[in-house]
Amino acid sequence: MSITTYHKHYDVIVVGAGHAGCEAALAAARIGCETLIVTINLDTIAKMSCNPAIGGLAKGHLVKEIDALGGEMAKNIDKTGIQFRRLNTKKGPAVRSSRAQADKKAYQDEMKRVLEKQERLDIKQVLVEELLVENGQCVGIKSQTQTAYFGDAVILTTGTFLRGLVHIGDVSYSAGRAGESSAEKLSESFLNLGFEIGRLKTGTPPRVNAHSINVDQMEIQPGDENPLPFSFSTERITQPQVPCYLTYTNEKTHDVIRENLHRSAMYSGRIVGIGPRYCPSIEDKVVRFAEKTQHQIFVEPEGLDTDEIYLNGISASLPEDVQVDMVHSIKGLEGAEIMRFGYAVEYDFAPATQLQPTLETKTVPGLYFAGQLNGTTGYEEAAAQGLMAGINAALKVRGKEPLILDRSQAYIAVLIDDLVTLDIREPYRMFTSRAEYRLTLREDNADLRLTEIGRKIGLVDDDTYARFQKKASSIQTELKRLDETRLTPNAANVDRLANIIQTGELKQPTLLADLLKRPELCYEHIAHLVPPDAELPEAVKEQVEIQIKYDGYIQRQQRQIQQFKRLENLRIPDTFNYVDVHGLKTEAREKLDKIRPASVGQASRLPGVSPADISILMVMLHQQNQ
Amino acid sequence: MKFDDTITAIATPRGEGGIGIVRVSGSLAIPIACQLFHPSRDISPDKLPTHTLTHGHVIDTSESDEVVDEVLLGIMRAPNTYTTEDIVEFNCHGGFVPLTTVLELVVKSGARLAEPGEFTKRAYLNGRLDLAQAEAVAELISSKTELSRKIAIDALSGKLSEHVNRLGDSLASLLAEVEASIDFPDEDLDFMKIDTQLQTVRAIQKDLVQFLDTASEGRIIKEGVKVAILGKPNVGKSSLFNALVTTARAIVTDIPGTTRDTIEEAINVGGIPINLIDTAGIRQTDDLVEQHGVQRSRDVLDKAEFLLLMFDASQPLEEADIELLQIGNSHRVILILNKTDLHMVTQPLVLSDHCPKVRVIQTAITEEKGIDELKNAIRDELLGGEFAMAESPIITNARHQDALRRAQESLDNVIASLENEMPPDLVSVDLRIGLDALGDIVGKTTTEDILDRIFSQFCVGK
Numbered sequence A: 001m002s003i004t005t006y007h008k009h010y011d012v013i014v015v016g017a018g019h020a021g022c023e024a025a026l027a028a029a030r031i032g033c034e035t036l037i038v039t040i041n042l043d044t045i046a047k048m049s050c051n052p053a054i055g056g057l058a059k060g061h062l063v064k065e066i067d068a069l070g071g072e073m074a075k076n077i078d079k080t081g082i083q084f085r086r087l088n089t090k091k092g093p094a095v096r097s098s099r100a101q102a103d104k105k106a107y108q109d110e111m112k113r114v115l116e117k118q119e120r121l122d123i124k125q126v127l128v129e130e131l132l133v134e135n136g137q138c139v140g141i142k143s144q145t146q147t148a149y150f151g152d153a154v155i156l157t158t159g160t161f162l163r164g165l166v167h168i169g170d171v172s173y174s175a176g177r178a179g180e181s182s183a184e185k186l187s188e189s190f191l192n193l194g195f196e197i198g199r200l201k202t203g204t205p206p207r208v209n210a211h212s213i214n215v216d217q218m219e220i221q222p223g224d225e226n227p228l229p230f231s232f233s234t235e236r237i238t239q240p241q242v243p244c245y246l247t248y249t250n251e252k253t254h255d256v257i258r259e260n261l262h263r264s265a266m267y268s269g270r271i272v273g274i275g276p277r278y279c280p281s282i283e284d285k286v287v288r289f290a291e292k293t294q295h296q297i298f299v300e301p302e303g304l305d306t307d308e309i310y311l312n313g314i315s316a317s318l319p320e321d322v323q324v325d326m327v328h329s330i331k332g333l334e335g336a337e338i339m340r341f342g343y344a345v346e347y348d349f350a351p352a353t354q355l356q357p358t359l360e361t362k363t364v365p366g367l368y369f370a371g372q373l374n375g376t377t378g379y380e381e382a383a384a385q386g387l388m389a390g391i392n393a394a395l396k397v398r399g400k401e402p403l404i405l406d407r408s409q410a411y412i413a414v415l416i417d418d419l420v421t422l423d424i425r426e427p428y429r430m431f432t433s434r435a436e437y438r439l440t441l442r443e444d445n446a447d448l449r450l451t452e453i454g455r456k457i458g459l460v461d462d463d464t465y466a467r468f469q470k471k472a473s474s475i476q477t478e479l480k481r482l483d484e485t486r487l488t489p490n491a492a493n494v495d496r497l498a499n500i501i502q503t504g505e506l507k508q509p510t511l512l513a514d515l516l517k518r519p520e521l522c523y524e525h526i527a528h529l530v531p532p533d534a535e536l537p538e539a540v541k542e543q544v545e546i547q548i549k550y551d552g553y554i555q556r557q558q559r560q561i562q563q564f565k566r567l568e569n570l571r572i573p574d575t576f577n578y579v580d581v582h583g584l585k586t587e588a589r590e591k592l593d594k595i596r597p598a599s600v601g602q603a604s605r606l607p608g609v610s611p612a613d614i615s616i617l618m619v620m621l622h623q624q625n626q
Numbered sequence B: 001m002k003f004d005d006t007i008t009a010i011a012t013p014r015g016e017g018g019i020g021i022v023r024v025s026g027s028l029a030i031p032i033a034c035q036l037f038h039p040s041r042d043i044s045p046d047k048l049p050t051h052t053l054t055h056g057h058v059i060d061t062s063e064s065d066e067v068v069d070e071v072l073l074g075i076m077r078a079p080n081t082y083t084t085e086d087i088v089e090f091n092c093h094g095g096f097v098p099l100t101t102v103l104e105l106v107v108k109s110g111a112r113l114a115e116p117g118e119f120t121k122r123a124y125l126n127g128r129l130d131l132a133q134a135e136a137v138a139e140l141i142s143s144k145t146e147l148s149r150k151i152a153i154d155a156l157s158g159k160l161s162e163h164v165n166r167l168g169d170s171l172a173s174l175l176a177e178v179e180a181s182i183d184f185p186d187e188d189l190d191f192m193k194i195d196t197q198l199q200t201v202r203a204i205q206k207d208l209v210q211f212l213d214t215a216s217e218g219r220i221i222k223e224g225v226k227v228a229i230l231g232k233p234n235v236g237k238s239s240l241f242n243a244l245v246t247t248a249r250a251i252v253t254d255i256p257g258t259t260r261d262t263i264e265e266a267i268n269v270g271g272i273p274i275n276l277i278d279t280a281g282i283r284q285t286d287d288l289v290e291q292h293g294v295q296r297s298r299d300v301l302d303k304a305e306f307l308l309l310m311f312d313a314s315q316p317l318e319e320a321d322i323e324l325l326q327i328g329n330s331h332r333v334i335l336i337l338n339k340t341d342l343h344m345v346t347q348p349l350v351l352s353d354h355c356p357k358v359r360v361i362q363t364a365i366t367e368e369k370g371i372d373e374l375k376n377a378i379r380d381e382l383l384g385g386e387f388a389m390a391e392s393p394i395i396t397n398a399r400h401q402d403a404l405r406r407a408q409e410s411l412d413n414v415i416a417s418l419e420n421e422m423p424p425d426l427v428s429v430d431l432r433i434g435l436d437a438l439g440d441i442v443g444k445t446t447t448e449d450i451l452d453r454i455f456s457q458f459c460v461g462k
Helices: A019-031 A059-069 A073-080 A104-117 A184-192 A251-259 A282-288 A320-328 A379-397 A411-421 A446-456 A462-484 A491-500 A512-517 A523-529 A538-549 A551-568 A586-595 A600-605 A611-625 B029-036 B096-108 B118-125 B131-142 B146-156 B159-183 B194-223 B237-248 B280-285 B298-303 B319-327 B348-354 B371-383 B398-419 B424-442 B448-455
Strands: A004-015 A035-039 A053-055 A081-087 A097-102 A121-125 A128-134 A137-143 A147-156 A165-168 A171-174 A198-204 A207-209 A219-221 A244-248 A296-301 A308-312 A338-340 A343-349 A367-369 B007-010 B019-025 B037-039 B052-060 B066-076 B087-093 B225-231 B263-269 B272-278 B306-312 B333-338 B360-362
Touching (some): A004 A019, A004 A137, A004 A379, A019 A035, A019 A104, A019 A379, A053 A059, A053 A379, A059 A073, A059 A379, A059 A446, A073 A104, A073 A379, A097 A104, A104 A121, A147 A379, A251 A282, A320 A338, A446 A462, A462 A512, A491 A523, A512 A523, A512 A538, A551 A600, A551 B398, A551 B424, B007 B118, B019 B029, B019 B096, B029 B052, B029 B096, B037 B066, B052 B087, B052 B096, B066 B096, B087 B096, B131 B146, B146 B194, B159 B194, B159 B424, B194 B272, B194 B398, B237 B272, B237 B306, B237 B371, B306 B319, B306 B371, B333 B348, B333 B371, B398 B424
Parallel strands (some): A004 A147, A035 A121, A147 A367, B225 B272
Antiparallel strands (some): A081 A097, A128 A137, A137 A147, A165 A343, A207 A308, A296 A308, B007 B019, B019 B087, B037 B052, B066 B087, B263 B272
C-alpha cells in the first residue's frame, strides 16, 4: 500500500470536530494559521452527544470566558438556543450562571457553517489512522485511505472515540457514540506513542417522541421572560422560546431498576471505566440514595424541528426492555415511545498530567490534547480546552509566547491547571467551588477579565473590541460619578429616599457609592435619585452595582490573589533536578519529577506534596538563584 | 546546591563546661566519624548500632596522629533522629580549645558550619516537625520559667498544631456546606440553614477568641512583666523589693538596667518572669511621691505594666497617699497595706473606699508576713484568677497571634455577612481567607522569608 502526501502543508491540524475541535480549529485559523480540521463524519460537527443544553453552573462561566477570548460557543448557542435561564440568582453575584437549551441540529448546522466560512480553515471527512511522528516530533496524520497530511502542530480532540465501547444491558459493541464507529486504528497509534491511559465511562438517557408523552401531568418550566444571551456581542435572542417540563421517578420506577440491576451493564461488572460521581446514572441514584422516593427528570426538547425529547436525569445502561418499563412507570411518560435508548460508553482518556499548561504533550512536541480525551466531561469544558490548545498551537507555530492563564484570571485556567496537576480518576466537570477566587471570576465580568488578552493574540475582531472599550469606559465613568456625587439631605431627597426604603436615613451629604452599599438599595434606586446623563445599558448597570456593592469582599479577595501570585511567580526551571533534592519525601519527589510543575504555586497543589516539601523547593530555588 | 550537605556546630553553650558537644548531621556524618574517631574497642563507627555511645579518641591524622580529645561518640542513624538525617555527636571535654579543634576537623572533613537554627530547620524541612512545632523548639530553648517550658513542650508535641488544625477543620466543614449549597442546588439536599451556619461560626469564633486570649497570658509568661513599687518614703519599698528578690530570684539574671535611673531585677513569681523595677535611683535624687508624685513618677508609670502601691498601716492616709490611690483607678495595681504588725491606724477598707475593686494585701514585710499572699495575688492578677494550665494550648508567638487575629477578623466578616443575609458566595470569600490564615500557623501557606525569619531566631546548634 503506497502512501500519498496531501498537496498542502498545514500549520495546525485538528483531529476531531466536536466542541473542542471546532474551537481549536477556529482559534488557530483566526490567529492566522493555515488550519485543517478532520472528522470521521462531517454531519456530526459540534454534535451534542448528550443533553441538549449549553452552560449551567460554572459551565456558563466557561462559555462566557470562551466568548471573551474570541471563541465561538457563546455566539453559536445564542443563535440556536430555544430556552434561556439564569441559574443560582439567589446565591450571589459570583455564582449566577447562564444555561440554555439548544436546538441540537441547528447548533450543529450553525457551527458547521461558521467553520466553512472561516478563512484559512479546510474541513475534511477523514478517518485518521495514525499520528505521524518524526524525530520525536509530531508532524502530521495519516488517513485510513493512506493519505498523509503534514502540519507543524496536531491537536487531538477525539472525545470518547478512542477504544470507545457502548453498553446497553448485556450488549456491548465498539463505538464512539451509539451507531458511530470508534477510532480503533488511531487508538493503537496513540498507545504506541507510549501515552499513559485510563478508562472512563459516561452515559446518556433514553429519548422519547413528544407525541407519546403527556406534559399536562408535569410541571412546566418556562425559560426566563427576558432571555439573556451568552455572548457579549449578541444584542438579543431572536429564536422562538419553548418550555421544558419536570417530572419525577417514583417507587415503582425504583423497583423496576432494583429488580433488574443485575442486567445493567454498570452493575453486572461489564464496565470497568469510572463514571462521574456528579452526574450519576439512574441505577447509581437508586442504589446510592436508596432512601429517596423520587428523583427529578427534566423533560427537554431536542430542537424546534424535531419531536425528540431528552429525559435529563435517567441516564441508564439497562437493557432495552427494562428501559421501556422504567420510562412507562413515570408520570406523564406512561405511553412514551423511546426513539433512542440510553446507553453507557466507555473510552480511553489520557491523564492530562502528561501535558504542559499549554496542553502540548510533554513527550511529543507539536502534539496537543484537548477535550474529553483529557478526562473531562461537558461540552463547555471541552470547548475551553480546545480554544486554549488552538491558541497555543497557533502561537507556537508562529514563534510567539504561549498563553497560560492563572487561577485568578479565569475558570479556564482553573480547569487546565487542575487537569495538568491533579490525579483525575473520574470525569472532571467544572464547579464554582473549584475556583478559589470565585468572586473575581464572575460571568458578568468575563469580558473585562479576558477581552484584552483575546485582542492581543488576535482573536477579538475590531467591532467586538470597540464595543468592549465603550462598555469598559462607561462603567468607569459611572463608577467615578457615584464616587464623586453626594446626595444632600434636603427635604426633597430625604423624602424620595424614604419613598424607596422605609428605614432610610439621610443625615449628611452622602456619596452615591456609599448609598449603594446599603443592603436595601440597588443601582436602580440610585439612578432614580440622581440619574446619569443618559440611561445606561443593563450590563453596565450590573457591573457598577456589583463592583460597588461588594467592594469590601472584592478587595479582600484581591489581597488573597496577590499572595497567590507570589507563589505562582516563583517559576521552576524545566531543567530542575528533583532527584538530587535530598529532603523531599519520596512520594513528593516522584510526583514533582513526573509532573514538573511550572511554578512553586503549581507544585503546592500537587497531591502528595506537603508544605514542608514546598519549603524545601523554595530554599533550593533560592540557593540556585544566588 | 545539594540539600544533603552535612552541617556541624558546637551544640553546647560557649565557655567552659563539664562536657561540650559537636553535633554533625547529614550524609557525611558517619564517614566523618570513621575518619576522626578512634574507638577504644576494635569496632569501626560505621558498624556501631544506632543510638549508642562509644568511648574513644579524636585523632588529627594530618598532624602526626595527635590525640585532640578523649570523647564519647554518640551515633544516631536516619531516620529516627532530630533532623531525620544521620547524626553523630562528639561528647568532648568542655572547654573552648578542644571543642573548636574538633569542630575544625569536622569542617575539614567535609561538613560545613550550620547556620543558626539549621538543625531544626532540617527537622522541619524533612517533615518531622511542622512549623509551629519547630518554633516551639526555639521557645523551649529560650524559656525562662517552668511555665513557659511546659507551654513550649506542649507546642512541640503538636498540641498547638492540633488545636489550630481542629479549628481549621471546623471552618473547612462549614465552607464545604456553603459550597455544596452553591454547586448542587438541584439535588434537594438538606443544606445547613443560615441560623445553623451562624451558630457554627459563632462557636468557632468563640473558640478562636478564647485561644487568642491566651496570647496576652502567653506574652506575660514568655516575656514577663515589668512591675514597679510605689509609695511614700519609709513605707517599706526597699524591704519589699529585697524580700521579693531574695525569695524569688529568677534563674536568668542578666537583664541590665535599661535607664540611668532605674535598675531591673528579674524574679519569678509563680512561673511568671517579672522584671521588678527598683525605683531607688529616682528616690535618691528626689522623692517620688512627695515632690508632685504623680508627675514625677510618670517615667515609672510609662515603663511598668503593673504597679504595687504601698501604704503604711500605722499612719493615717496623707495627701500623697490619696494621690497614689488615684493611680489605682487608671492602672493595673495591687494595694499593699504594710506594717500591719504595728498598731493599725489605717484599715484596708479605707484604701478600698478610694480605690474600689482593687485587691488589698496586708503585709508586715519586716516580719516576713504576707509575702506569699502577695506573690499569689500578683500571679492571679497577671494571669487572671482562673488561669491554669488548661487543655487548650497557650499562644506565645507573635506570628501565631497575628494569624489568629486575621482568622478572627475574617470570621467577624463571615458573621456580618450571614447576619446581613448576604448570599453564600460572599460568605465563602471570608471563610476561605480565615482558613488560609489558620493554615499559616502550621506552615500550610508559608513563604521562604517567613521561614528565614523563624529559623534565624534559633541559637546555633539547634
